[in-house]
Amino acid sequence: MIVFQGVSKIYPNGVKALQGVNLHISPGEFVFIVGPTGAGKSTLLRMIYRDEVPTRGKVFVGSQDVTRLPSRQIPYLRRRIGVVFQDFKLLPHKTAWENVAFALHVTGAPEEEIPRRVGRALAVVGLLDKALSFPHQLSGGEQQRVSIARALVHEPPILLADEPTGNLDPATSWEIIQLLAAINRRGTTVVVTTHNKIIVDMLRKRVVELSEGMVVRDQQHGLYAQEG
Amino acid sequence: MRKKARHLWRTFWYFCQEAWLGLLRNGMMSVAAVLTGMVALLILGSSLLLQANLAYLADIVESQVEIVAYLRDGTDARERTSLLRRVERIPHVREVRFVSKEVALARLQESFKNRVVLRDLLDTNPLPDSLEITVHDPARIPEVVQEVRRVPGVEEVTYGRQVIDRLLALTRTVRFTSALGVALFAGVAMVIIVNTIHLTILARRQEIEIMKLVGATNWFIRWPFLLEGLLEGFLAAIPVIAFLSLAYIVGVYRLATVIPFLPLLEPPAILPRVALVLVTTGAGMGIGGSLISLHRFFHPKEPRARDPLGRPRRKPIHPLGRLRVR
Numbered sequence: 225m226i227v228f229q230g231v232s233k234i235y236p237n238g239v240k241a242l243q244g245v246n247l248h249i250s251p252g253e254f255v256f257i258v259g260p261t262g263a264g265k266s267t268l269l270r271m272i273y274r275d276e277v278p279t280r281g282k283v284f285v286g287s288q289d290v291t292r293l294p295s296r297q298i299p300y301l302r303r304r305i306g307v308v309f310q311d312f313k314l315l316p317h318k319t320a321w322e323n324v325a326f327a328l329h330v331t332g333a334p335e336e337e338i339p340r341r342v343g344r345a346l347a348v349v350g351l352l353d354k355a356l357s358f359p360h361q362l363s364g365g366e367q368q369r370v371s372i373a374r375a376l377v378h379e380p381p382i383l384l385a386d387e388p389t390g391n392l393d394p395a396t397s398w399e400i401i402q403l404l405a406a407i408n409r410r411g412t413t414v415v416v417t418t419h420n421k422i423i424v425d426m427l428r429k430r431v432v433e434l435s436e437g438m439v440v441r442d443q444q445h446g447l448y449a450q451e452g
Numbered sequence: 453m454r455k456k457a458r459h460l461w462r463t464f465w466y467f468c469q470e471a472w473l474g475l476l477r478n479g480m481m482s483v484a485a486v487l488t489g490m491v492a493l494l495i496l497g498s499s500l501l502l503q504a505n506l507a508y509l510a511d512i513v514e515s516q517v518e519i520v521a522y523l524r525d526g527t528d529a530r531e532r533t534s535l536l537r538r539v540e541r542i543p544h545v546r547e548v549r550f551v552s553k554e555v556a557l558a559r560l561q562e563s564f565k566n567r568v569v570l571r572d573l574l575d576t577n578p579l580p581d582s583l584e585i586t587v588h589d590p591a592r593i594p595e596v597v598q599e600v601r602r603v604p605g606v607e608e609v610t611y612g613r614q615v616i617d618r619l620l621a622l623t624r625t626v627r628f629t630s631a632l633g634v635a636l637f638a639g640v641a642m643v644i645i646v647n648t649i650h651l652t653i654l655a656r657r658q659e660i661e662i663m664k665l666v667g668a669t670n671w672f673i674r675w676p677f678l679l680e681g682l683l684e685g686f687l688a689a690i691p692v693i694a695f696l697s698l699a700y701i702v703g704v705y706r707l708a709t710v711i712p713f714l715p716l717l718e719p720p721a722i723l724p725r726v727a728l729v730l731v732t733t734g735a736g737m738g739i740g741g742s743l744i745s746l747h748r749f750f751h752p753k754e755p756r757a758r759d760p761l762g763r764p765r766r767k768p769i770h771p772l773g774r775l776r777v778r
Contacts, residue, residue, distance in 0.1 A: 296669070313658070313661065332459070332463065
């Protein structure tokens with residue numbers, strides 16, 4: 225589903241964000257990417273939805289080498305990948321419903337399908353009752369749920385989350401991770417970067433640890449830090 | 453099919469709304485862009501009207517140009533006839549008329565009306581006999597003049613070349629100065645449009661980021677900005693067209709009563725063409741400005757590699773090169 229082959233990224237200012245990363249993520253997996261700030265976690269995610277191109281190496285999504293994707297094909301790749309961020313990236317002057325519908329409007333989805341699909345996405349994240357609230361009327365956890373609903377509204381096979389709990393308190397963080405795990409159980413491949421030790425340790429999913437741009441650990445049912 | 457059309461229409465409507473919102477959001481900047489655009493288009497439009505009329509005038513004058521061959525004094529009737537025949541045989545000549553010195557004097561007298569009486573001033577007629585020669589094609593005049601000069605008995609040949617040359621020179625000057633003015637103001641208008649669109653892009657940066665994230669195509673993202681630029685171009689063109697049309701119609705009417713013989717292009721013959729040029733130029737300025745702005749936003753220059761002191765980093769020095777220096 226997602227394959228990194230010898231991927232390196234060196235920024236023009238000389239910073240080496242990734243060095244020779246090899247990674248294979250199968251359909252339906254749940255993967256934590258952990259590591260200190262600046263280890264290259266976000267760069268890794270951004271390469272999957274082609275926000276960043278590696279200096280060397282290849283990145284496959286499905287059977288497609290996204291590093292060689294012509295730029296006019298990028299939007300269609302992104303409709304197959306949902307992305308969630310630490311800062312939610314919601315539009316403040318739109319309601320939860322409108323924020324989710326926005327993703328369909330701007331990709332030219334048929335108008336009559338929009339209500340049904342938005343409703344379903346909001347139901348998945350359990351926020352139908354807050355559909356008409358504006359972001360400032362919602363808690364952080366609720367805002368993150370809206371952004372997850374937006375990421376899911378195209379029903380993508382892949383969901384990426386870049387520090388999704390970075391702005392949330394522990395209890396809410398746990399709820400959000402539970403939600404991501406539930407989405408994963410329905411068959412969506414989920415990749416999460418995080419600093420949150422407790423969550424990683426409780427879930428015991430696959431853990432990929434990055435340090436200075438290199439994969440230093442790739443462990444099934446892993447913990448945040450190396451055992452022993 | 454109808455569903456598709458409805459969908460396209462709704463998308464287009466969305467773009468228009470966004471463009472209009474962008475225009476309003478930028479307020480004074482949009483006004484400045486439109487006003488500068490208006491100045492550029494006003495210069496362009498008036499210059500086009502002037503040029504078209506000058507060209508029209510030059511055409512008419514050119515078609516009326518005659519060659520006048522003055523004959524040596526004391527040419528008798530027989531010589532005159534053979535001379536006439538010879539000139540008539542020159543290629544491209546349409547008609548040759550003989551004007552005797554008496555007729556010439558009478559014409560001159562007529563042009564003075566009754567303010568001066570030439571008979572009182574002159575005791576002899578100083579004017580020579582002459583031939584008035586018309587040609588089929590004004591462009592052939594120089595050749596014909598050459599030929600006529602070679603005919604014995606012809607003393608001097610003149611033609612209205614100077615008038616035409618001056619008209620053409622005037623047309624060139626008008627064209628050049630107006631081109632300069634248009635370029636200047638169109639340039640300024642473009643710069644302002646680039647900046648207004650840039651402001652709109654910045655104001656909607658978050659929205660654009662999300663649009664790209666959820667897979668909106670680049671053209672979907674660009675359209676509202678292109679339309680905003682286009683709208684500014686149109687808003688500049690429309691009042692200019694209205695103003696110039698009115699001014700031209702009134703001006704032609706006024707001039708026609710004051711100088712009845714001045715040939716002017718009828719408003720319906722010229723105004724639609726000028727309007728078309730103005731609308732396209734306005735649209736071009738607007739779309740051009742938007743495209744520049746969008747290009748700068750979507751393809752920012754990669755920051756150049758810098759060393760820790762912030763100076764642009766030079767190419768890495770080849771290790772062997774360094775060795776060689778030592």
